Amino acid sequence: xxxVRPLDDLDLQKLLITNEDHFFDLKSRNIxxxxxxxxxxxxxxxxxxxxxIGLEDLKYNGNRINPFSNPEEANAIVNVLLEETTPTxxxxxxxxxxIETGFILYISVPKSPKVHYxxxxxxxxxxxxxxxxxxxxxxTSLAYSKGIMAYERQAVANASVExxxxxxxxxxxxxxxxxxxxxxxxxxxxxxxxxxxxxxxxPNVGCVILFDEDPQATLDTRCAIKVYRLLxxxxxxxxxxxxxxPATINGSLEVLIxxxxxxxxxxxxxxxLYDGSRMKYPAEAIKEILVNAVIHRDYSLNDDIHIKIxxxxxxxxxxxxxxxxxxxxxxxxxxxxRNPNLVRMLHNLPEPLNHDIGEGLDxxxxxxxxxxxxxxxxxxxxxSFMVTMKHKRLASIETVIIExxxxxxxxxxxxxxxxxxxGENDVNKIKGVLKKLRNQKKIDVVGNPxxxxxxxxxxxx
Numbered sequence: 505x506x507x508v509r510p511l512d513d514l515d516l517q518k519l520l521i522t523n524e525d526h527f528f529d530l531k532s533r534n535i536x537x538x539x540x541x542x543x544x545x546x547x548x549x550x551x552x553x554x555x556x557i558g559l560e561d562l563k564y565n566g567n568r569i570n571p572f573s574n575p576e577e578a579n580a581i582v583n584v585l586l587e588e589t590t591p592t593x594x595x596x597x598x599x600x601x602x603i604e605t606g607f608i609l610y611i612s613v614p615k616s617p618k619v620h621y622x623x624x625x626x627x628x629x630x631x632x633x634x635x636x637x638x639x640x641x642x643x644t645s646l647a648y649s650k651g652i653m654a655y656e657r658q659a660v661a662n663a664s665v666e667x668x669x670x671x672x673x674x675x676x677x678x679x680x681x682x683x684x685x686x687x688x689x690x691x692x693x694x695x696x697x698x699x700x701x702x703x704x705x706x707p708n709v710g711c712v713i714l715f716d717e718d719p720q721a722t723l724d725t726r727c728a729i730k731v732y733r734l735l736x737x738x739x740x741x742x743x744x745x746x747x748x749x750p751a752t753i754n755g756s757l758e759v760l761i762x763x764x765x766x767x768x769x770x771x772x773x774x775x776x777l778y779d780g781s782r783m784k785y786p787a788e789a790i791k792e793i794l795v796n797a798v799i800h801r802d803y804s805l806n807d808d809i810h811i812k813i814x815x816x817x818x819x820x821x822x823x824x825x826x827x828x829x830x831x832x833x834x835x836x837x838x839x840x841x842r843n844p845n846l847v848r849m850l851h852n853l854p855e856p857l858n859h860d861i862g863e864g865l866d867x868x869x870x871x872x873x874x875x876x877x878x879x880x881x882x883x884x885x886x887x888s889f890m891v892t893m894k895h896k897r898l899a900s901i902e903t904v905i906i907e908x909x910x911x912x913x914x915x916x917x918x919x920x921x922x923x924x925x926x927g928e929n930d931v932n933k934i935k936g937v938l939k940k941l942r943n944q945k946k947i948d949v950v951g952n953p954x955x956x957x958x959x960x961x962x963x964x965x
Contacts, residue, residue, distance in 0.1 A: 537584035546635035571606030617828035651827030656710035909963035916960035
């Protein structure tokens with residue numbers, strides 16, 4: 505039995521005036537279960553959403569409130585959605601909203617890491633307020649975007665294994681990891697070449713990205729990095745805001761990353777913010793965001809990574825939405841790699857550019873915080889993912905200490921807690937700030953600790 509909860513008149517009226525969109529849909533209680541399943545599948549295949557069954561949409565002329573008399577009347581709908589969708593959508597929330605005249609069926613559909621089909625074998629995806637039926641290549645593209653199918657393992661027919669074997673990039677890589685295998689055997693073992701229908705072998709997409717000396721010329725899709733310096737804070741910039749034409753960075757994976765890092769550094773050196781102060785971002789944060797963009801982007805999409813350096817922020821835009829079950833809300837906790845071979849091969853190097861997904865983002869957050877800047881902002885767009893580092897300053901360490909003690913009058917603060925609150929790992933720097941506040945008689949030591957590392961501080965009246 506599903507949960508039943510009351511819905512008051514105010515919330516009911518809010519539902520009735522809400523426009524249907526990418527995440528919200530109203531359906532008649534008289535809808536056929538198979539027809540509703542199309543919308544259900546569309547939400548699961550896109551970004552998730554909410555279905556309310558028992559309310560007519562805004563276009564309906566007449567009484568739009570037409571609920572179920574009792575929850576059992578919705579059994580056929582629930583059974584089709586839960587039992588006849590292939591594969592089963594996991595994590596669906598179902599409850600009944602009790603109003604004066606009956607029950608509205610509320611279904612919360614999560615963004616799914618799988619591609620789902622209706623009982624008739626059709627595939628749909630939600631786009632704005634519509635459900636679109638998709639076939640063939642579009643279903644394949646959906647699978648790539650979700651990370652179910654790895655585009656990096658697709659064979660590149662116009663590339664030859666011999667060209668990769670002769671590549672200086674591959675030779676240098678194998679030398680750095682100290683392997684004595686024959687190059688072709690090494691590539692086979694690392695799942696970087698594919699067996700074709702005529703029993704010949706061809707490099708796959710991941711292999712070309714890693715070891716081709718000019719992957720941008722070999723692959724059918726664009727995979728370069730474009731770096732812009734924009735002398736404005738406006739997103740809708742004009743041509744005259746460009747310092748120069750965008751720089752295009754080409755090359756194999758590491759060359760691409762290192763080349764983009766250097767170009768960003770060139771643009772930032774000596775650059776001023778709109779208020780006249782120097783534009784300064786922590787190099788480690790820039791590197792981590794850029795590496796994530798390169799190794800986790802969707803290479804099936806025909807677009808480059810775009811790095812836009814404004815007067816007040818840096819935007820890194822990579823092709824493809826977040827794969828699988830990843831969302832902007834679980835980026836720091838969850839792990840999912842769209843291109844596991846790229847990630848693994850890069851991580852096998854003695855001093856790899858990439859960290860674990862969550863670890864790398866934690867580094868970004870902490871480095872920005874240590875630099876006195878706010879955390880990065882993450883945003884999913886229609887077919888891309890954008891990370892923004894704003895040149896927005898955090899409060900000073902002194903302010904963080906005073907605010908914490910003011911907001912928590914019954915608690916004390918320590919050097920360790922200050923480091924955790926600020927992201928500053930320099931023990932002596934924190935010690936100096938605490939000493940300064942003591943001299944200013946804003947804080948004082950609690951008790952008589954035997955060691956300076958055990959000091960607890962309280963706020964003075």
